[in-house]
Amino acid sequence: MSAEIEPITGRYLRLTLGGIEQRVYVEEAGSGIPLLCLHTAGADGRQYRHLLNDPAVTDKFRVITFDMPWHGKSSPGPDWRNTEYQLTAETYSALIFAVVDALDLDRPALMGCSIGGRIVLKLARETPERFRALIGLQSGPHVAPYYSREYLHRPDVHGGELCAALMSGLIGPDVPAADRDETLWYYAQSGPGVFKGDLHYYKDEGDLDADLAAIDVTKCPLYFLTGEYDYSCMPEDTLYLEKMIPGTKAVIMKGLGHFPMSEDHDLFMTYLRPVLDTIESAAREAAPR
Amino acid sequence: MLTVESLPDRVNSNEPLVRRGRYVSASMLLELGSASYIVRIRDGRIESVEPKPAVMPVWTFTLRAPREEWDQFFAHRPKPGAHDIMALMRRRVLTVEGDLHPFIANLQYFKDVLATLRDQEGAQ
Numbered sequence: 001m002s003a004e005i006e007p008i009t010g011r012y013l014r015l016t017l018g019g020i021e022q023r024v025y026v027e028e029a030g031s032g033i034p035l036l037c038l039h040t041a042g043a044d045g046r047q048y049r050h051l052l053n054d055p056a057v058t059d060k061f062r063v064i065t066f067d068m069p070w071h072g073k074s075s076p077g078p079d080w081r082n083t084e085y086q087l088t089a090e091t092y093s094a095l096i097f098a099v100v101d102a103l104d105l106d107r108p109a110l111m112g113c114s115i116g117g118r119i120v121l122k123l124a125r126e127t128p129e130r131f132r133a134l135i136g137l138q139s140g141p142h143v144a145p146y147y148s149r150e151y152l153h154r155p156d157v158h159g160g161e162l163c164a165a166l167m168s169g170l171i172g173p174d175v176p177a178a179d180r181d182e183t184l185w186y187y188a189q190s191g192p193g194v195f196k197g198d199l200h201y202y203k204d205e206g207d208l209d210a211d212l213a214a215i216d217v218t219k220c221p222l223y224f225l226t227g228e229y230d231y232s233c234m235p236e237d238t239l240y241l242e243k244m245i246p247g248t249k250a251v252i253m254k255g256l257g258h259f260p261m262s263e264d265h266d267l268f269m270t271y272l273r274p275v276l277d278t279i280e281s282a283a284r285e286a287a288p289r
Numbered sequence: 290m291l292t293v294e295s296l297p298d299r300v301n302s303n304e305p306l307v308r309r310g311r312y313v314s315a316s317m318l319l320e321l322g323s324a325s326y327i328v329r330i331r332d333g334r335i336e337s338v339e340p341k342p343a344v345m346p347v348w349t350f351t352l353r354a355p356r357e358e359w360d361q362f363f364a365h366r367p368k369p370g371a372h373d374i375m376a377l378m379r380r381r382v383l384t385v386e387g388d389l390h391p392f393i394a395n396l397q398y399f400k401d402v403l404a405t406l407r408d409q410e411g412a413q
Binding site for chain 2: 151166173228231235
């Protein structure tokens, strides 16, 4: 057989979330330090496919990603046609802990992008002891609305086409064309109203200055990486986090946008590699000799 | 000067772009600082580009931004933040108003139409 089989394993988790049994799709590859990865609003875990396929990462890390309920191959909520989906900080963090507990992950490193880059702020503030490191990609404290979200979910506008069109400018101009196209395809595939529902958390629930000041990075290291072509979470938004949270540093990634992990893996790794090396050496120092 | 008048040539010869806009029939008022053009589109093809008439102009929706913002947007290699009309909206320098349904429902088409004015001799 000549076809290449990727080293990624996909399975379904049965989780009870908010009293409802949900079927959540999980992919993983590699072994070692658990590295749990959170996809962006209106997308799914495929955004991390390059990371899952990179032996330079999976040799030392057990890379795991999952599709949030309503996204990718995970099931929507029951009676979805009569339900307006809305993500909140509470439901999002409860989901993350449900996955961590179900997979029995021991203080994983957690990397989230966009909404995932936002939730790391709450996790850093409230439950730093549960993680060995937190990485925020495209992290900002809040985003003021700059277009009407009502257009994202109405029968006379194709939601998938609109989501892809909205995202098309959030990608670095020189990334590989195939990666740009696939990144947009994930958005074109998202279910009706899902991106809009995720944006409830992203745009209506922000982190206040007092929330940011309450983060103590001596309890859990917190890293920020942001692409320069992102106008959703703009570089200045991440630089604001750096200013407000002592001990953090915002690295602005040249040539990348809102989806560094799926836009251009090689370029992204030049920024992520030093962070992973630091996490790995900390684990080595902590290991019993 | 920007060659907004070259839009019909740039768009109508671009088959995938015309196909993308095949359900678009609308008039877009483009305001570039003090210069205003009405771009009439039918079935994805640019029918005409004319200065906004002084008397009883009719259009569907407006895109309005200061001239210097458009100049940066139309640059061969626009800087981050000047590279997409949504980026201009995010920075509150581009105003979109009117009947927005055709614009939003065909957002990629309108992004691509405007991008045809980019590069080459676009911003002379």
